[in-house]
Amino acid sequence: MPPGQCNHRALTFLTRGPHMSRYDPASIEPRWQEAWDAQAVFRADRAEDRPKYYVLEMFPYPSGRIHMGHVRNYAMGDVVARYKAAQGFSVLHPMGWDAFGMPAENAAMDQGGHPRDWTYGNIDDMRAQMKPLGLSIDWSREFATCDPEYYGQQQAMFLDFLEAGLVYRKNAVVNWDPVDMTVLANEQVIDGKGWRSGVEVERRELTQWFFRISDYAEELLEALDGLHDWPEKVRLMQRNWIGKSRGLQFAFTTSGAPEGFDRLEVYSTRPDTLLGATFAAISPDHPLARHLERHDPAVAEFVAECRRTGTSEEALEKAEKRGLDTGITVLHPFDNSVELPVYIANFILMDYGTGAIFGCPAHDQRDFEFATKYGLPIPPVFVAEGADEAELSEAYVPPKTEKVRYIRGFAGQEVQTGEAAVDAAIEFCEAQGVGHGVTRFRLRDWGLSRQRYWGCPIPVVHCATCGVVPEKKKNLPVALPYDEDGKPIDFSIPGNPLDRHPSWKHCACPKCGGEARRETDTMDTFVDSSWYYARFTAPRATTPTDRAEAEYWMNVDQYIGGVEHAILHLLYSRFFARAMVKTGHLPEKAKEPFSALFTQGMVTHEIYMTRDAKGRPVYHLPEAVGEGRLKDSGEAVTVIPSQKMSKSKKNVVDPVNIIGDFGADTARWFILSDSPPERDVEWTAAGAEAAHKHLSRVWRLADELRGTTGTPGNDDADLALEKAVHRAIEEVTKGVDGFAFNKSIAALYALTNTVMKSDASAPARARAMRVMAQLMAPMVPHLAEEVWSMLGGEGLVARAPWPKADPALLVDDTVTLPIQINGKRRSEIAVARDAAKEEVEKLVLADDAVRRVLDGRAPRKLIVVPGRIVNVVI
RNA sequence: GCGGGCGUGGUGAAACUGGUAAACACAAAGGACUUAAAAUCCUUCGCCGUCAUAGGCUUGCGGGUUCAAGUCCCGCCGCCCGCACCA
Numbered sequence: 028m029p030p031g032q033c034n035h036r037a038l039t040f041l042t043r044g045p046h047m048s049r050y051d052p053a054s055i056e057p058r059w060q061e062a063w064d065a066q067a068v069f070r071a072d073r074a075e076d077r078p079k080y081y082v083l084e085m086f087p088y089p090s091g092r093i094h095m096g097h098v099r100n101y102a103m104g105d106v107v108a109r110y111k112a113a114q115g116f117s118v119l120h121p122m123g124w125d126a127f128g129m130p131a132e133n134a135a136m137d138q139g140g141h142p143r144d145w146t147y148g149n150i151d152d153m154r155a156q157m158k159p160l161g162l163s164i165d166w167s168r169e170f171a172t173c174d175p176e177y178y179g180q181q182q183a184m185f186l187d188f189l190e191a192g193l194v195y196r197k198n199a200v201v202n203w204d205p206v207d208m209t210v211l212a213n214e215q216v217i218d219g220k221g222w223r224s225g226v227e228v229e230r231r232e233l234t235q236w237f238f239r240i241s242d243y244a245e246e247l248l249e250a251l252d253g254l255h256d257w258p259e260k261v262r263l264m265q266r267n268w269i270g271k272s273r274g275l276q277f278a279f280t281t282s283g284a285p286e287g288f289d290r291l292e293v294y295s296t297r298p299d300t301l302l303g304a305t306f307a308a309i310s311p312d313h314p315l316a317r318h319l320e321r322h323d324p325a326v327a328e329f330v331a332e333c334r335r336t337g338t339s340e341e342a343l344e345k346a347e348k349r350g351l352d353t354g355i356t357v358l359h360p361f362d363n364s365v366e367l368p369v370y371i372a373n374f375i376l377m378d379y380g381t382g383a384i385f386g387c388p389a390h391d392q393r394d395f396e397f398a399t400k401y402g403l404p405i406p407p408v409f410v411a412e413g414a415d416e417a418e419l420s421e422a423y424v425p426p427k428t429e430k431v432r433y434i435r436g437f438a439g440q441e442v443q444t445g446e447a448a449v450d451a452a453i454e455f456c457e458a459q460g461v462g463h464g465v466t467r468f469r470l471r472d473w474g475l476s477r478q479r480y481w482g483c484p485i486p487v488v489h490c491a492t493c494g495v496v497p498e499k500k501k502n503l504p505v506a507l508p509y510d511e512d513g514k515p516i517d518f519s520i521p522g523n524p525l526d527r528h529p530s531w532k533h534c535a536c537p538k539c540g541g542e543a544r545r546e547t548d549t550m551d552t553f554v555d556s557s558w559y560y561a562r563f564t565a566p567r568a569t570t571p572t573d574r575a576e577a578e579y580w581m582n583v584d585q586y587i588g589g590v591e592h593a594i595l596h597l598l599y600s601r602f603f604a605r606a607m608v609k610t611g612h613l614p615e616k617a618k619e620p621f622s623a624l625f626t627q628g629m630v631t632h633e634i635y636m637t638r639d640a641k642g643r644p645v646y647h648l649p650e651a652v653g654e655g656r657l658k659d660s661g662e663a664v665t666v667i668p669s670q671k672m673s674k675s676k677k678n679v680v681d682p683v684n685i686i687g688d689f690g691a692d693t694a695r696w697f698i699l700s701d702s703p704p705e706r707d708v709e710w711t712a713a714g715a716e717a718a719h720k721h722l723s724r725v726w727r728l729a730d731e732l733r734g735t736t737g738t739p740g741n742d743d744a745d746l747a748l749e750k751a752v753h754r755a756i757e758e759v760t761k762g763v764d765g766f767a768f769n770k771s772i773a774a775l776y777a778l779t780n781t782v783m784k785s786d787a788s789a790p791a792r793a794r795a796m797r798v799m800a801q802l803m804a805p806m807v808p809h810l811a812e813e814v815w816s817m818l819g820g821e822g823l824v825a826r827a828p829w830p831k832a833d834p835a836l837l838v839d840d841t842v843t844l845p846i847q848i849n850g851k852r853r854s855e856i857a858v859a860r861d862a863a864k865e866e867v868e869k870l871v872l873a874d875d876a877v878r879r880v881l882d883g884r885a886p887r888k889l890i891v892v893p894g895r896i897v898n899v900v901i
Numbered sequence: 902g903c904g905g906g907c908g909u910g911g912u913g914a915a916a917c918u919g920g921u922a923a924a925c926a927c928a929a930a931g932g933a934c935u936u937a938a939a940a941u942c943c944u945u946c947g948c949c950g951u952c953a954u955a956g957g958c959u960u961g962c963g964g965g966u967u968c969a970a971g972u973c974c975c976g977c978c979g980c981c982c983g984c985a986c987c988a
Binding site for chain 2: 085087088090125128129130201202210211212213214215216258260261263264267268270338339340341343344345346348374378392393470471473474476477478479551552553556589590591592593594595596598628629670671700701702703705706707708709711713714716717718720721723724727761769770772773774775776777780783843844845846847849850851852855887888889890892895896897898899900
């Protein structure tokens, strides 16, 4: 530090003189981390005589920098891990890297270099940033999904899945960038154009690998009911995503359709509205549309336009509803004199149902808009109970459980619920020979092929004579090539490097030994993250898992991560665990791999903005701003309310800086203290400073008591402090158990205030502070060790058993009862905790405020809720 | 567009199962200590109203149920997450 720039904390230290010391995390924290390492405190050991506890936080993508979201996630996991260890569990708390993915390839394209070097370099950087946090992680189990040891085992499992019939190939549509000669992810398609090339994206059909997750739809749905320790919202989202529905599938007879299309299969979950049908619609990807496209330029143009929307469901649904009349009609199954026009419509998904529907505009908002636009009639099928038929200004869509009156019904009662009507309609249609009832799921099979380099190669070979042949397990891993013609692969050339590599894809057929070609597609990175939790139980095993280790450690007792993974990652993992059970890689009990799930909120920060000469926004890092102005120029900044920390808005705080300024314990304490874990937390500089001040106060309290000997006495002050300590034990414990770390921390603040103001003897206060060290240890482990050792605690606090609250010390003999008069609080009385109701009533009626209001009359009602409240109704 | 969630003082929040709304903090204001500042400690602090009391109002908005509603029910508004090739 250059002279003249010493900060005020250092100054404080100097002015305090040689005997005074201070809370100095920079010296405390590394010291205790070394002590934990030296004793291997966090090594997870299979201890058959102890219950195990497996805590897992969603592993990070190695972007190169840790951010506050990581700190929050891992701090929470660490609280749970350390708390469970203190309760006597044998804890597994591992860490690894979700290391395959697009950013590494993008970096190689943008800046040169190789994805492998970029990724491993980032991992080293991020590990170095994480270690100072003092997390209780068993680093000996660390791995990255891009390690050949990991993805080789993934390939072995893929082969087992293939053999078990869990994987198959079919055609699927992708976004193709004709300039960059590459497949684009949905996020790389912006307004229908490639993000780099800026040219319109094409759809291409490729043969791809799929996992048969839809075979498990029913089971994945039903098993949700057993996931009691998952957030209800996540279970609901998964339920809706799986989307089980009961409906009618039947075929319309067509008129004027090309040969081979004399029938049109449709599926509807509302067959009860069949008499309200005024048109039929098919997906632009429907075989009929594809056939027409080849012969009719108008259709070809319309379909081509539909395909420019991009492939995401969101893009399709948000697009304006449009259709093209094909001129073909279908005959109504109940009345051949009624003909419905067949449209090609951009909002019909080929992936759901049969890719064709009948439209009932009166009872479906999309159909209503469509019918209005194209001038189709909108006859209602049912009306609200007691209402008459009237012209509709929007679709009438009451809940299926509500009773309505059918005016164009054909099965069941005149007045019935939608549910009953659907059942009756299916039964009626089946009896008439018009189709049959079908149960369908929205959930589609999981396409895992990616036309990219930086992923796990799919271990199959294409042979001209044998076809698609699985690679032999002894040849695994099928490793990614690093070089190309003796030089690291050049990513600046468009296209898939595996495909254009001069030698990599050429191999011998595992079956006939002849010349063959490797599959050049790699796996979706969701595959990597669908079983890493299992790999952590035996990370160096030469098979995907080790039976005995998996048997002991599975399942994950507490999984922690962001809600953004509520559907895909968690559903894929649930499927994968089942597939691993089926192929013998996991025990039966592990088919629901995550016993408890917690979804934490984001870390947000204010945004500081100025505008440049052209009025465009310019964002500034928090450290460049002070008191509403830029520190260098003094220009005032506009403060935009907090949003998720993001590099583009520059509202990021680097954990490394915070640890440097205040220490890891301060960062951990603050990130846990203010907001409930499931909600967003706003990072503020003032809050971080306040956290640091509080920890300093705790340190000073301990410092003053250093070397205290003797035992606490029996006087009032010592007893009162003891009671406060037990109340704190109770509340901190409840908070941690209930994932409300903010409440645990509030209780620790309260205990600190009590100790500071207490007149108790030094031994009593030292005892209180030792308990405080134990209670703080999950959140601020370094300071806890320091306080513990300053006050004569035995061994490491990380190894001390969790304190127990004495129930006798938690109750007060008298309670204060608020008195309400007509529901408004007007007075209060103190009564014995176990006072009889009659006695309380007597005291209430004798209360001044009550007597004043009653003025001699008797109350209309007197409600006494024992130990809680009294309400006098007049 | 569809599915899901959230909303309480100037700010982050607490409130057990329908029972004292605002615990614990931040910010702010005042004070003590100090030559001074920093640090530390003490006090005040939902809003309106009052010299002070008394009182009235208050949990996004509008209704309802109840002796009693932040909590339960109905209808809206705003923000956030997911939508299958971002991780």
